[in-house]
Amino acid sequence: MARITYITPDGQQVVVEASSGSLMTAAVQNQVDGIEGACGGVCSCATCHIHIDAAWMDRVGPAGDAEAAMLELEDGSTSASRLGCQVPIRPELDGLTVRVVGR
Amino acid sequence: MRAEGQEMPLVLRLQDVRKVCKDWKTFSSDDPFMIVPHSEANVRSVRQYPIETDPPDHTDYRALVEPFFRRPNDADYQLGMQQLVDEALAAAAIPDSVDVVSELALPLQSRSLARLLNVDDSEANLWISWGTHVFKEGDGVSKGAELSSYIREKFEAAEGSEAHDFFSVLNRADFQGRKLTLEEKHGFANMAFAGGRDTVIHTVSSIIAHFAAHPEGLDFLRQDPARIITATEEFVRYVSPLTAIVRSCPHSAKVLDAEIAPGGRVGLCWPSANRDETAFTKPDEVVLDRSINPHVGFGFGIHKCLGAAQARLIIRSLLQALCNQIEAIHLIEAIPEIEQESSFERQVGFKRLRTSFKLRSSQHF
Numbered sequence: 001m002a003r004i005t006y007i008t009p010d011g012q013q014v015v016v017e018a019s020s021g022s023l024m025t026a027a028v029q030n031q032v033d034g035i036e037g038a039c040g041g042v043c044s045c046a047t048c049h050i051h052i053d054a055a056w057m058d059r060v061g062p063a064g065d066a067e068a069a070m071l072e073l074e075d076g077s078t079s080a081s082r083l084g085c086q087v088p089i090r091p092e093l094d095g096l097t098v099r100v101v102g103r
Numbered sequence: 104m105r106a107e108g109q110e111m112p113l114v115l116r117l118q119d120v121r122k123v124c125k126d127w128k129t130f131s132s133d134d135p136f137m138i139v140p141h142s143e144a145n146v147r148s149v150r151q152y153p154i155e156t157d158p159p160d161h162t163d164y165r166a167l168v169e170p171f172f173r174r175p176n177d178a179d180y181q182l183g184m185q186q187l188v189d190e191a192l193a194a195a196a197i198p199d200s201v202d203v204v205s206e207l208a209l210p211l212q213s214r215s216l217a218r219l220l221n222v223d224d225s226e227a228n229l230w231i232s233w234g235t236h237v238f239k240e241g242d243g244v245s246k247g248a249e250l251s252s253y254i255r256e257k258f259e260a261a262e263g264s265e266a267h268d269f270f271s272v273l274n275r276a277d278f279q280g281r282k283l284t285l286e287e288k289h290g291f292a293n294m295a296f297a298g299g300r301d302t303v304i305h306t307v308s309s310i311i312a313h314f315a316a317h318p319e320g321l322d323f324l325r326q327d328p329a330r331i332i333t334a335t336e337e338f339v340r341y342v343s344p345l346t347a348i349v350r351s352c353p354h355s356a357k358v359l360d361a362e363i364a365p366g367g368r369v370g371l372c373w374p375s376a377n378r379d380e381t382a383f384t385k386p387d388e389v390v391l392d393r394s395i396n397p398h399v400g401f402g403f404g405i406h407k408c409l410g411a412a413q414a415r416l417i418i419r420s421l422l423q424a425l426c427n428q429i430e431a432i433h434l435i436e437a438i439p440e441i442e443q444e445s446s447f448e449r450q451v452g453f454k455r456l457r458t459s460f461k462l463r464s465s466q467h468f
């Protein structure tokens with residue numbers, strides 16, 4: 001089980017508890033604004049773009065190649081960017097805060 | 104490639120295609136009738152919206168119709184679509200031989216479009232009667248003119264209506280402080296009818312052909328419901344029913360090694376990008392559980408497909424219905440649809456695909 005805090009583009013905080021899936025599916029199941037997950041999680045649509053809190057970057061880990069190539073061309077992309085669908089929920093992410101980029 | 108008497112570079116690699124999409128100032132869409140390699144001036148009379156426009160207008164035009172294209176995200180809409188697809192497949196499975204293109208894919212596409220545009224279901228009967236070649240010249244009778252007058256009549260009939268269908272909503276819409284012109288509304292409707300027609304029909308027929316050739320595929324999908332999602336994306340990648348979309352360069356530009364003179368054009372080849380071997384392992388195979396699939400079948404950037412949610416829902420519902428109802432698909436006759444541009448030919452879907460469906464003994468709705 002991990003508690004994740006999403007900060008939506010309009011500044012709302014949504015706290016979600018999840019034990020499986022990804023940072024995208026957990027957000028979609030809880031209707032977190034700004035995360036759509038249109039492609040269902042295969043790294044094709046970038047509608048789950050988030051920024052990871054700097055202190056958590058090591059634990060979350062870097063983007064894979066396909067994801068990094070997408071992020072390179074996404075608006076609002078920074079070194080803190082990840083696609084939520086590519087970050088599996090796991091116990092060590094308990095307490096993580098992410099900012100939803102939205103569009 | 105050559106297109107409309109000019110040499111035109113065709114961008115082939117995934118990341119290069121994305122880069123051109125992203126740079127809409129250099130690679131513009133503001134070039135009516137020229138959105139595909141050959142001119143469409145002889146098959147339609149209006150600019151298509153929002154696809155043949157650039158920001159800032161594109162942003163405002165797109166926002167006007169976005170609520171319709173988001174309808175497939177609604178849970179009730181999704182239930183309705185599953186029912187529609189279940190019934191269409193069940194009906195197609197009754198006869199000994201069915202043409203998947205005209206008797207399954209076309210009705211499915213038209214009936215689901217009626218839902219998307221929030222018009223009465225019965226409206227689709229007329230659209231189905233236009234046949235699969237409504238926008239093509241030469242191949243059968245072109246019904247383009249009939250579509251044009253139909254669209255114009257619909258906007259006229261909806262004048263003053265407070266209803267929430269596509270035509271009434273666009274009549275009332277406010278664009279940058281004014282009402283839309285009839286030309287603009289016609290261009291929106293034309294895009295809604297044309298954009299998702301062949302693309303959806305070819306994808307549906309290709310999916311049926313795939314499972315006819317690979318009977319084990321349906322069992323594989325049945326083993327894990329998550330595979331409906333991955334298989335949907337995989338069919339969009341593999342089929343890539345839209346071959347090339349073109350941008351125009353108002354100023355001189357460079358793409359990789361190619362210099363483009365002012366007024367020159369650049370093609371974006373989605374199927375090639377979707378089989379870029381540096382991005383996809385086994386690019387020429389259908390991998391139903393491909394878990395990382397960064398395809399651009401629906402485009403990339405500001406013009407990315409507005410109908411993607413609808414297309415995804417149709418495909419997901421179809422795969423679900425096939426899993427629930429169908430044991431095997433027997434191929435009787437396949438006549439491929441060959442798309443011709445001046446420099447290449449490509450098979451996209453089928454002109455005709457005759458099959459018979461064998462139902463599962465116990466069906467799970």
Ligand code: HEM
Binds near residue numbers: 154155219406
């Ligand atoms: C499998 C089915 C489909 C595929 C593969 C597909 C593919 C595409 C692609 C590649 C683009 C990008 C064009 C560009 O960059 O200029 C696009 C745009 C578009 N598509 Fe689709 N499409 C599909 C279904 C649909 C459906 C069902 C509809 C509507 C009912 C639709 C409506 C549109 C519209 C309106 C745009 C223009 C968006 C804009 O300019 O902002 N498409 N489509």
